[in-house]
Amino acid sequence: MVKITLLISIILLTCTQNAKSQVKPWPVSAEDAGKINPIPVELKNLGIGRNIFTRTCVACHGAKADGKGLIPSASLIDETFQKQSDGSIFFKINTGRDKMPPFKGMLKEDEIWSVVNYLRILVNRSALPPAKDVNLEISTGEEIKSITAYVHSADSAKLPFPEVDVHFYIKRDFGLMRIGELSNYTGADGKVKVVFPEKIIGDKEGNVTVLAKVEDNFLYNNSEMAVERKWGEQMVTEDEKFNQRALWGSRDKSPVWLLLLANGIIVGIWGVIFYVIYNLFRIKKTGKIFIKE
Numbered sequence: 001m002v003k004i005t006l007l008i009s010i011i012l013l014t015c016t017q018n019a020k021s022q023v024k025p026w027p028v029s030a031e032d033a034g035k036i037n038p039i040p041v042e043l044k045n046l047g048i049g050r051n052i053f054t055r056t057c058v059a060c061h062g063a064k065a066d067g068k069g070l071i072p073s074a075s076l077i078d079e080t081f082q083k084q085s086d087g088s089i090f091f092k093i094n095t096g097r098d099k100m101p102p103f104k105g106m107l108k109e110d111e112i113w114s115v116v117n118y119l120r121i122l123v124n125r126s127a128l129p130p131a132k133d134v135n136l137e138i139s140t141g142e143e144i145k146s147i148t149a150y151v152h153s154a155d156s157a158k159l160p161f162p163e164v165d166v167h168f169y170i171k172r173d174f175g176l177m178r179i180g181e182l183s184n185y186t187g188a189d190g191k192v193k194v195v196f197p198e199k200i201i202g203d204k205e206g207n208v209t210v211l212a213k214v215e216d217n218f219l220y221n222n223s224e225m226a227v228e229r230k231w232g233e234q235m236v237t238e239d240e241k242f243n244q245r246a247l248w249g250s251r252d253k254s255p256v257w258l259l260l261l262a263n264g265i266i267v268g269i270w271g272v273i274f275y276v277i278y279n280l281f282r283i284k285k286t287g288k289i290f291i292k293e
């Protein structure tokens with residue numbers, strides 16, 4: 001009993017030790033901690049912050065920023081983390097430590113501040129500006145088959161929206177096939193282009209429907225747009241094969257041997273039944289002869 005208690009206390013002790021070493025204090029000078037975030041919490045900057053986060057930080061910090069990425073790192077959404085000043089967070093992203101890479105030089109200062117804003121928004125959605133309506137327009141290149149999506153404000157001003165993630169799809173019979181990258185961000189002109197893949201089979205004329213979508217983006221409301229182009233290869237249905245008698249054919253196309261076999265079985269069984277009934281009558285008839293004598 002004493003042994004078990006000892007064992008448990010040793011395990012507990014090592015666990016807490018581990019937990020402690022994970023939150024090794026990361027000192028930030030008062031000057032750095034006091035730096036003011038110059039970037040306003042606005043749609044455009046949040047978009048930049050969000051995109052940098054999904055491109056560069058998700059691998060380690062996880063999609064929810066809870067520190068559960070491929071490399072166990074720090075939660076960026078828990079209370080103790082969020083209590084820090086913007087300046088402290090900026091300093092840590094800028095300089096890095098151990099497995100946390102220094103992003104100084106890799107990202108512009110403004111970009112790091114935008115990421116800080118984005119991290120704040122993750123835990124405080126109320127500070128988020130309301131999602132904007134967008135309109136999508138598609139234009140297509142003909143020489144090189146490409147699709148350009150243009151994301152702009154839904155009003156008549158048609159202001160281009162940069163840093164919006166657009167998803168591209170090809171419509172298939174049973175769903176959508178993704179094309180392009182996982183994320184395709186619009187540039188300063190609100191446009192993003194993807195190349196149409198080779199060897200896509202369309203309908204009988206080779207028509208394919210291409211879709212562009214803004215979706216699952218909390219900064220913008222969903223929007224989508226489709227175009228049809230004759231860019232695919234023609235679908236060839238081998239009609240002669242469908243017209244042959246075969247096992248996989250429809251009822252009037254079933255193979256002759258199968259018809260003979262199935263009908264033969266039915267005729268055989270009925271034949272036996274009638275033979276039995278016939279014999280019963282014969283037995284009855286012969287019986288009558290005996291009774292007369």
Ligand code: HEC
Pocket residue numbers: 022024026052053056057058059060061071072073074075076081089092093097098099100101103115
């Ligand atoms: C290669 C993995 C990796 C990548 C990529 C990465 N981080 Fe980290 N990050 C870590 C690790 C590990 C720690 C814990 C470091 C420590 O405490 O010594 C950390 C710590 C941090 C901290 C400090 C947490 C605290 O408790 O104060 C911040 C802020 C941070 N990361 C933000 C980011 C941002 C923003 C990005 C993307 C621009 C990013 N990280 C990319 C691994 C990573």
